[in-house]
Amino acid sequence: MTQTKILVDSNSYFRLAQNIHPLLSEPFGEEQYTLYPHKDLTFEFKRKARLRNKFHWFTEPKFVENRKRFLRIGKKEQAEIEDNFEHIWAYIKDNRLNPLEVDTRILAAALALDVPVVTDDRDMREVAALFEIHCIGTLELMKMMLDAKHIKMAKVRQVAAQWQYDNDWPYGGWQKEYNKLFGEKPPKE
Template sequence: MLVLLDTNAYLRLAKRIRPAVGISFGQKGYVLTVHKSVEDEVHRNPRLKAKYPWFDSEEFIAERLAKQIRLSEDDKQGIAIVQSVLHGSVLSDVHRYTSGGRSPPGQTDCWLLALGQVKSAIVVTDDLGMHELAKDFGIAVWHGYELLDKLRSAKVVNGTLIKEIYQALEVNGDLTKSWQEVKHTLFAKIFGAKAE
């Protein structure tokens, strides 16, 4: 089963989990993959390019090119239709997707969710608006920390690496509230249980 990383999920995990894409893990045979849209988004955003200079190193480019998901013309047509429906749903009730500090899913977010639906993939994103939209349409999504937990269960990562990932997210100012909330519950064996 394909597990499709969105841009932020890839950027949070790819440098420390090697290789980051193309690996198969777990009893269900999950396979981590990316689409060229991840590359395009980073290249369009000077802030991301500056924050993640390793992104364009030869090793990471080669890995992404070798393991990118390829789309047929039928896939592209199906994705365009689903994207239109998803984005229309967002536009019809923007407030619903912005409550609680969320940002509404944009065209690219809707495209990625549409890709997940068309290819029966799980989309990994920490964007809460995308989670809400995915729930509305029955599209499978995981938070980045859920992927990390599944990688731990499959013995792809260990507690030391999870600690390193959390430390890097903290240093980069990229530790989301959802990741903070599970640090002492989902990863209690690594960080200890939360003190009451």
């Protein structure tokens, strides 16, 4: 069966990968959902001291190995990604919106490849909606994984507890969506 490819942005990767391993390149569910990182993930990590300090596990060999596979992109698709990037980036600049260049590259790739992107970044989601790019939140992704029996509820709780411990929540009010999706309040750290 053909994979249903999904791009994972950096914020969702950092919120999930430490506790759900291997996170990437492992098909799950009837749809064979398969998560892939964007090629700029490592560059973004190396560039930002805050990420290096907070997510020290990122450089451990098992995580490095899991990030080696990217979506295959042909020359035609690469050209389309670049065109999309220029168009989306110009729109962002003209309208003084907040997504970063790396976020825009992820959106451009998702649009060209017609794949969803996992992100909790509000600004990214707003721009994605304008360009009809399908977004999935981190909680939605965990629900998909749970429903496909790719993870157990204990793992969902572990991830949510880690967010509490790290003071790194997907967005304000995430607890309400957690309760709605999983039928319980999120755990305390």
